[in-house]
Amino acid sequence: MSGCQWLSDRMPAVALGATKWTPDESQHLSGCPSCREEWDVVQRSSRLGRVIGLGLEAGSTSKTLLDRLAEARVERLRRRTWSFAGLAAAAAIAAVVWTQRPVTRSMHPDAAIVAGLPMTLPELDGLQPAELDSVLQTMDEPAPADSTLDELEGFLDSWEG
Amino acid sequence: MRGRSRLLVRMSASITTQSAAPAASTDEALVSAYGRGEERAAAELVRRHVAALGQFLYSAGADRDEVEDLVQETLFRAFRRLESWQGRGSFRSWILTIGSNLLRDQFRRRKGRQVVSIDQREIPDRADPHADLAARDTEERLRQGIAALPRLQREVFLLRAQQGTEYEEIARTLGTTPGAARVHYHHAVKRLKELVR
Numbered sequence: 001m002s003g004c005q006w007l008s009d010r011m012p013a014v015a016l017g018a019t020k021w022t023p024d025e026s027q028h029l030s031g032c033p034s035c036r037e038e039w040d041v042v043q044r045s046s047r048l049g050r051v052i053g054l055g056l057e058a059g060s061t062s063k064t065l066l067d068r069l070a071e072a073r074v075e076r077l078r079r080r081t082w083s084f085a086g087l088a089a090a091a092a093i094a095a096v097v098w099t100q101r102p103v104t105r106s107m108h109p110d111a112a113i114v115a116g117l118p119m120t121l122p123e124l125d126g127l128q129p130a131e132l133d134s135v136l137q138t139m140d141e142p143a144p145a146d147s148t149l150d151e152l153e154g155f156l157d158s159w160e161g
Numbered sequence: 162m163r164g165r166s167r168l169l170v171r172m173s174a175s176i177t178t179q180s181a182a183p184a185a186s187t188d189e190a191l192v193s194a195y196g197r198g199e200e201r202a203a204a205e206l207v208r209r210h211v212a213a214l215g216q217f218l219y220s221a222g223a224d225r226d227e228v229e230d231l232v233q234e235t236l237f238r239a240f241r242r243l244e245s246w247q248g249r250g251s252f253r254s255w256i257l258t259i260g261s262n263l264l265r266d267q268f269r270r271r272k273g274r275q276v277v278s279i280d281q282r283e284i285p286d287r288a289d290p291h292a293d294l295a296a297r298d299t300e301e302r303l304r305q306g307i308a309a310l311p312r313l314q315r316e317v318f319l320l321r322a323q324q325g326t327e328y329e330e331i332a333r334t335l336g337t338t339p340g341a342a343r344v345h346y347h348h349a350v351k352r353l354k355e356l357v358r
Binding site for chain 2: 059
């Protein structure tokens, strides 16, 4: 068997010196311009750059490679350490900020009124509705929502006289 | 005493076997050994494949004075992700395709392939200056023709023509079928024939 396809499949192996043409194949090759052209391409291509490849020094190449790989490992480790340290620092700052924040709770205006309701004022219990109205009228304005107990006590003291 | 000599012989044989192990090992075994921290295995892999890689890169269009750097970068990339070589194709085919990708990135960065100057050409050792010049011209046309091939055609052609790789393995390496690899090869040959006429 020495058809063009057969020869084409055999060309790389022959060009690389792994095998040789059989007499039948040689005969086909000499009589087939298309196969000769392909053989020329394959032969030339198999040689192309061989000198350059063989000129590379394996020892120095592997030494440089191993040095670079070691550097890359160190760099990766360093980056990992720094990112871990960064995360830890960020977490510590967040914890400090969280624990030392001023405790201010915004209160809904209605909530202040509701919160004021349970406060008991026994001094007012005995008053009649009309008396209570007059007392309330004497008060200029409601105590501010953020007034403290001391301020309220002061206000009641001034009212009681 | 006889027992002692036998022990020494056995020890020396063991040492010899260990030191010869990398050269006799398969690429798979060397990759595993490197994974376990044996740097000698990496050196052996480089020794086996560096020339083929350099030849491949040059043939695919790399400048002569860039080949060494490209080889170094290709090996560096390959060894940094050795785990991604799953033994589908050969180790050599795998690193050659990494080199091809690297070269493609370089071409892209330069927005096109470089025209190779005459002093960068490979000079065959021939006595006849006319034949020498003609051969150089043909080789240069061939090299530029290979560099100008579509990526798959170029890789299939070089793996087949320079490494003698079978279509089945080329297909495994490049993630295609043996039939498609054969078609790419023949398209490449058809184009290159026109260049060497």
